[in-house]
Amino acid sequence: MADDKTPADDNPYTQTYVVQSGDSLSKIAQKYYGDASLYDKIFQANRDVLKDPNKIQVGQKLRIP
Amino acid sequence: MKKQFTWLLAATMAVLLVGCANNKGPAQQAIAGAESTLAAVRDAAQKYAPDQLQTVDAQLAQVKEQFNRGDYKSVMANIPALNSAIASLKDTASAKQAEAEQAMVKAKDAWGGVSADLPKMVSAIQSRVDVLSKSHHLPKGVTKESLDQAKSGLDAMKSAWSDAQSAASGGDYTTAMSKAQAAKDQGEQIMHSLGMASG
Numbered sequence A: 001m002a003d004d005k006t007p008a009d010d011n012p013y014t015q016t017y018v019v020q021s022g023d024s025l026s027k028i029a030q031k032y033y034g035d036a037s038l039y040d041k042i043f044q045a046n047r048d049v050l051k052d053p054n055k056i057q058v059g060q061k062l063r064i065p
Numbered sequence B: 001m002k003k004q005f006t007w008l009l010a011a012t013m014a015v016l017l018v019g020c021a022n023n024k025g026p027a028q029q030a031i032a033g034a035e036s037t038l039a040a041v042r043d044a045a046q047k048y049a050p051d052q053l054q055t056v057d058a059q060l061a062q063v064k065e066q067f068n069r070g071d072y073k074s075v076m077a078n079i080p081a082l083n084s085a086i087a088s089l090k091d092t093a094s095a096k097q098a099e100a101e102q103a104m105v106k107a108k109d110a111w112g113g114v115s116a117d118l119p120k121m122v123s124a125i126q127s128r129v130d131v132l133s134k135s136h137h138l139p140k141g142v143t144k145e146s147l148d149q150a151k152s153g154l155d156a157m158k159s160a161w162s163d164a165q166s167a168a169s170g171g172d173y174t175t176a177m178s179k180a181q182a183a184k185d186q187g188e189q190i191m192h193s194l195g196m197a198s199g
Helices: A025-033 A036-045 B002-048 B050-068 B072-134 B144-169 B173-193
Strands: A015-018 A061-064
Touching: A015 A025, A025 A036, A025 A061, A036 A061, A036 B072, B002 B050, B002 B072, B050 B072, B072 B144, B072 B173, B144 B173
Parallel strands: none
Antiparallel strands: A015 A061
8 A cells, every 4th residue: 555655656666765854856856966956857756746846745755757 | 173263252242242232221221210210300409409410410421421332231330329319319409499498488477577677667767867868967976978878878778678579579588588688787787877776
């Protein structure tokens, strides 16, 4: 049974990241893409668990496309 | 005395001729039997034991050459070894055929999982390559060169995957699995080079 903090329909090869305290999608995009402006790529890949790119929760598991 | 010697020589020749003629039929039959047995295993032997088949063919050619020379005695002396070599060839070909068939069944069983899995790997890598291609600055550990290598590696991976699918469509699951494994190995290298291996 899927946890509501875990994206459904998972590709096992898609990298995932568990949100830490102080994170934002921009910070995560900076870490994985070297470019904070690409945060929307992460947001779009996680629309099933994120309604607002500015509202992410600690412990959420996000796909990093 | 001279007359007696001539008579003895003629008699000896006659005995030899009869003896030779008596061996010709059995020698011919023995060669035909060996050829027939060999023909029955030739296709499998060609595929699974070509070197051994070549040796047996050389033995058969030697025996036929002895027959053509009229050396039926040598033919009859060499036939058992030839038949034994053909039997051994048949055993080897059968064993290797069974081994290949077993490997094919195993590969076919594994293909289902791989054919579902590999497209996901290609898709994940493609996504990352696409995103990184739009990045103004690459992340730590990824350089422009490594991204370019990942792009060409991804093309090679797709090509290997396409070859694997073609082989599977043709029923050759052993080749399909071998190509798929090559694609997967390449994919793992790309994922590592793009920093996708860790969470």
